Amino acid sequence: MRQRIGVLSGGGDCPGINAVIHAVVKRAILKYDYEVIGILDGFEGLVEGRFRELRYNDVSGILPLGGTILGTSNRANPFRYPVRQKDEVTFEDRSRDVLRHFTELGLSALITIGGDGTFHIAAELSRLGIPVVGVPKTIDNDLNATDITFGFDSAVHVVTEAIDRLHTTAQSHHRVMVIEVMGRYAGWIALHGGIAGGGDVILIPEIPFDIEGVCEFILERRKRGKRFSIVVVAEGARPRGGDLVVQRIVRESHDQIRLGGVSHIVGRAIEEKTGLETRVVILGHLQRGGSPTAFDRVLATRLGAWAVDLVAQGQFGYFPAVRGQDIVPARIEEAIACLKTVPLDSPLLDIARSMGTYLGA
Numbered sequence: 001m002r003q004r005i006g007v008l009s010g011g012g013d014c015p016g017i018n019a020v021i022h023a024v025v026k027r028a029i030l031k032y033d034y035e036v037i038g039i040l041d042g043f044e045g046l047v048e049g050r051f052r053e054l055r056y057n058d059v060s061g062i063l064p065l066g067g068t069i070l071g072t073s074n075r076a077n078p079f080r081y082p083v084r085q086k087d088e089v090t091f092e093d094r095s096r097d098v099l100r101h102f103t104e105l106g107l108s109a110l111i112t113i114g115g116d117g118t119f120h121i122a123a124e125l126s127r128l129g130i131p132v133v134g135v136p137k138t139i140d141n142d143l144n145a146t147d148i149t150f151g152f153d154s155a156v157h158v159v160t161e162a163i164d165r166l167h168t169t170a171q172s173h174h175r176v177m178v179i180e181v182m183g184r185y186a187g188w189i190a191l192h193g194g195i196a197g198g199g200d201v202i203l204i205p206e207i208p209f210d211i212e213g214v215c216e217f218i219l220e221r222r223k224r225g226k227r228f229s230i231v232v233v234a235e236g237a238r239p240r241g242g243d244l245v246v247q248r249i250v251r252e253s254h255d256q257i258r259l260g261g262v263s264h265i266v267g268r269a270i271e272e273k274t275g276l277e278t279r280v281v282i283l284g285h286l287q288r289g290g291s292p293t294a295f296d297r298v299l300a301t302r303l304g305a306w307a308v309d310l311v312a313q314g315q316f317g318y319f320p321a322v323r324g325q326d327i328v329p330a331r332i333e334e335a336i337a338c339l340k341t342v343p344l345d346s347p348l349l350d351i352a353r354s355m356g357t358y359l360g361a
Ligand code: F6P
Pocket: 012, 074, 138, 139, 140, 182, 183, 184, 235, 258, 259, 288
């Protein structure tokens, strides 16, 4: 009988998930003659028993598509499964249903495409005896033990294009434009997008910012004849001694807080303290949508193919991690041990500073 493997995507969507699914299905069928079962809507499909077979022709044309053809969920943790009764949400352990469906489907392995939340669940399922292999995904690029995750390059591309577009209005109107980008605890998107787009101020979660310093810097630029400024701020940036700007709480989610709005605080303060006309743009989910860049398509394809190889080699509890130009197997536990934030001694911070960029402190 042909060996059967399952694949699911969990957590927030991001460009490149379909490229991973495409690679998993093709590698599994062509190289190993496996059958592939797609689990629908992340772990929700494993709990509720929703899936479909993915044949070779089913993945035709999905390589460049954004989102995920399987659907996803960032609420369906089988160990803390949300049950809604009227306005009340309670939680129950549905991991037994996962084990039951895994066995009923005749799966020999499960490939989980996801970030921190998905990897936490994968690690717990692994402890229950389910043979799991991960594929690292997140636009935030904050997953530990891998240099990069797919989706990040695509998000940075969107941010760069947005900054380019804001530059023209900033220059024409002699304004300050504040652009808020994603990145809850890690400033990778703001830093890379800010450098690529030539941001004048870049505020990241790792460096609590001094708003007086930001205003002085902008006024100083003006004195030097630069009548506009672009301020790139990560959603997780916070003023020195201040708090994160929380927009809402999603109780069912792995990380319950949803951020957003710090740019309005920054923009208002700049306008009040400098007297310069200021506008604010929040990019939000635009950064997670659309077609993956060529870089992400290649990376997603490599990771998807590698994940199937790890299954074939019986390396469960592992995921393909990027180290320099190479891909190596790394433990899922290592990925969730901590978040990969921007180190304060990162050469990239030094390079940004030497371009004349102010980093908030
Ligand atoms: O972790 C990825 C991410 O895109 C964060 O950057 C962002 O804060 C969050 O997900 C948004 O989540 P949701 O799609 O639930 O609003």
